[in-house]
Amino acid sequence: MAIMTCNYYSSTLKNTIALNVFIPTPEGNEQITDDEVKKQYHYKEGLPVVYLLHGAYGNYSSWLRFSNVERYAQEHCCALVMASAENSFYQNMFHGNAYAAFFTKELPEFIKSVFPISDKREDTYIAGFSMGGYGAWYLALSNPDMYCKAASMSGALDIVKLYQDSINNKINAPIMWNSLFENPDKLDGSLSDLIRLYDDCVKAGKIPELYQSCGRDDFLYEMNLSIKARLEQKNALLVYKEDVGGHTWDFWDKDIKNVLDWLFFK
Template sequence: MKNLTFNFFSKSLNMSTTFKMILPDLISDSTKILILLHGMGDDENSWERNTLLDKYLENKSLVVVMPRVDLSYYQNFAKSAYFDFVAFEILEQMKDVFHLNTARKNTFVAGVSMGGYGALKIVLTFPDKFSACFALSPNTDLLESWQEDSSREAWFSALFKDKKTFKNSDNNLFNLIKKPGTGLDKPFIDIECGRKDHFVHRCRSFYEQARKAGFNIVFNTYPNEKHEWSFWDRSIAGIIDFI
């Protein structure tokens, strides 16, 4: 197993950036790719720093890619297209530089909190590129966060313009699940959340509406779990085994 730090100039971000990678010793055409997204206040090192990720990947034919997106909420804004960076450019790097097979059946995305939102947005926008999404304690309703927390006003306005624009856009996950598509167009979605997490009711609402829209989605809750790394550590172990 190899741990790499990859620095390159990103066309999407118009600047140099870094992502972390964990690669198996042997790579084949069937090696899977997991893009693993961080949450608010974290970075590309957070998954390795806060979980036993390396241990869980032992003897797995799985490449894990951990990009840095700062406080972008995986949004294209100003001159930095963070959504395009994660959804497109990283896979281009995996194919062109590391010669990995980026076919849909091999490609997965997961994230925690803000990264859970990003993972859901990516898989709902490009269901033809990702076969499954794993969202851990995701903030599925940013509009509610915006309305409830005035401290987010300047931040979210810079990203999404205003509440009305956001509500009617594809940045609103509830709009994305209403778009037509059946069969393979609707990838598997797994949402995991603790019942003591402040996002659990938002996750439940999203799950119920996605299920009504015909998505292959599961929603698992855990009675004593909160919005914290100890829960996400156990969750990522299960996700890696599933993949």
């Protein structure tokens, strides 16, 4: 397997940024022949890619530092792309960086120009945990022509309730609401509201498949149950899993294996 840390100037973020890219390569436990390499490692046609999003306080290195995701991705022969988004909730911030534009426009263009990555929707996936779980669904539902599947693990999926709980001191969240949104008190039904975005996808006739998971000891468990119920009322194509565990890497490292199995189930 090959893991590369890239540093390049982002015209969207107006800064030199770092990102990690994982590319599967033949491993020592494989029967390595020219035929086997051509059969399994479709470099010319383009590899399927998973954009992996981090949570609050994290960055581009989180997944590789705290999980075994590169080993799991090797088994599925897929590429991984991991970039930083600060605590932005993957928004085009009202005061700050345009992270939604970076992740959905500039970053994929850069990745596909440098690495052997497929440009097909059916080969493009996105997943994340916590803030990144919201981000995965947000970016996918905002760009249904781009991603075929999106997975949220322990996701902060209800941005409206999160804001209300934050300003009422029910949770301690590192979110600068007035920097993220022009009117944070008007998030309900806005283009940052996942339920609104899902309804828009239904109207447009193109909906990414969704995966949702959460630990039963997670402080976001009830929020996840609420979002699940609201989507089930809409007959959404949703895979839901829950298990023991909290808002921890023990849960996410275990569940990313389930996510990759779901992404690449044929």
